Amino acid sequence: MPQGGSPFRDEMPQEPMSTPSPAPQQPQAQQPPQPPQKKRAGRDLRSAIGVGLGLGVVIVASLFIWKAAFVGVIAVAVVVGLWELTSRLEERKGIKAPLVPLAVGGAAMVVAGYVRGPEGAWVAMALTALAVLVWRMTEPPEGYLKDVTAGVFAAFYVPFLATFVALMLTADDGPQRVLTFLLLTVVSDTGAYAVGWRFGKHKLAPKISPGKTREGLLGAIAFAMVAGVLCMTLLVDGGTWWQGVLLGLAVAASATLGDLGESMIKRDLGIKDMGTLLPGHGGIMDRLDSLLPTAPVVWLMLVIFVGSA
Template sequence: MTPGRSSGRKKRAGRDLRAAIGVGLGLGAAVLASLFVYKPVFVGVIVVAVVVGLWELTSRLAEHKQIRAPLVPLAVGGAAMVVAGYVRGAEGAWVAAALTALAVLVWRMTEDPREYLRDVTAGVFAAFYVPFLATFVAMMLAADDGPWRVLTFLLLTVVSDTGAYAVGWRFGRHKLAPRISPGKTREGLLGAVALAMAVGALCMHFLIDGGIWWQGLLLGLAVAVSATLGDLGESMIKRDLGIKDMGTLLPGHGGIMDRLDSLLPTAPVVWLSMVLFVGAG
């Protein structure tokens, strides 16, 4: 996400930069350790992120819009989606998603019928926005070289955000979407594209079995676009809710959903690109 131009230790509208860097490095180390030690452990990491993200999203909907999206079927179904995607692939993920949507409809029937349609619509949206998109990370992981695919996905998303931050902070003049995210600039988007394409070429050449550098250029471009759209999408949700962050769990970052905003829509983009370029693995 592209920051404003505030000075001192605190950047991005008052965030503590040192805390943000420390938390980011700690999360990165934990994620990488689980990713390369034992695949099912990383599946567990995805499940935990999904459940916490759903809790944050449904809590903010209830607090600011009085929308009662049922958390229990969403959390159980979300975990099932991730596991099914890892074990059974896309077919398993779709079946789990359909059953989760059905569970949301039935669970909400036990409460007051007023605003039923609004609540279940929000519940189905939450099911597809958080766990279903996260399932594509689990499907990437299931490939023989799955950890390297997931690492590429994470690296490209991070460098896309970093490129947008660095170039936008230094050279940003023209707003990209001022009504949604005033800090984002067109120059920052170009920085995201350039850095993601460069790193994408390196990742496809050195990390992915059968990958070719020019495929990484296309992958990096796609990631920069999807990560930016994901960031803008969550900003739109937060503006509608009238909040700055989805949570306070991560010092300097906000909540889990504030870290997943770029990752979630990028996961299916990277998964599909990998399948098209080098196969399902």
């Protein structure tokens, strides 16, 4: 048998097995580039605008028709704001700031400021703090210190700061002063939102409010300064354009700090909004955040610029 032959003559030598070559892949069709997604606001803008316009009508109507009615609007906003704040403190931190003395004292504080001026506001603030201390004594002593501390803080933060709006109203051109205060604060917030939404890249305070940017702050300052010039020359008796510039700058700063301050409180509580009363806005406190610290700033600057009468 020849070397390397097959032992069986009818057996044909087998061809070596070859690995099948992979089928050629069809080139994938390239997906057209997706257009960049537009930034969207985090809230329902349609509801927010509708609620904002409704509140504006109520405020302006009460402001210019009957001053006492506007004082009532302030008092109602204060009581609702205190209810929201104390409710969130109890839900998230177990802090029971007494609502009854806060609500009664807060409303009285606003009325006292309108009727008796700054002295009346200070006396009402002191009495409200005392009422908080006494009211809390009716419950067990555990947690007393944190409850009354939160109560005194709430009394100062909401009704006492809101009292400066009532103080503005006591002047002869009080409705114009209050309208100036409201317009400047709203315009500042709007400028910060519009410029920050369109051009914002550099975070202002990322650990407190990630949505706020330095560009938005510059927008707030620019918008508020322009609005300040218009309001001081067209609305406030004896006002000048340079006073409007300074007033707008101060409002932009105080409104931004107020917004950051409430953001700090909400971040500590672990919540997004203080309430759900106003569709598209959150709660009353979510609308008062920039107004409350701005009220004493505007009141003081108007007193310096044009007097308190």
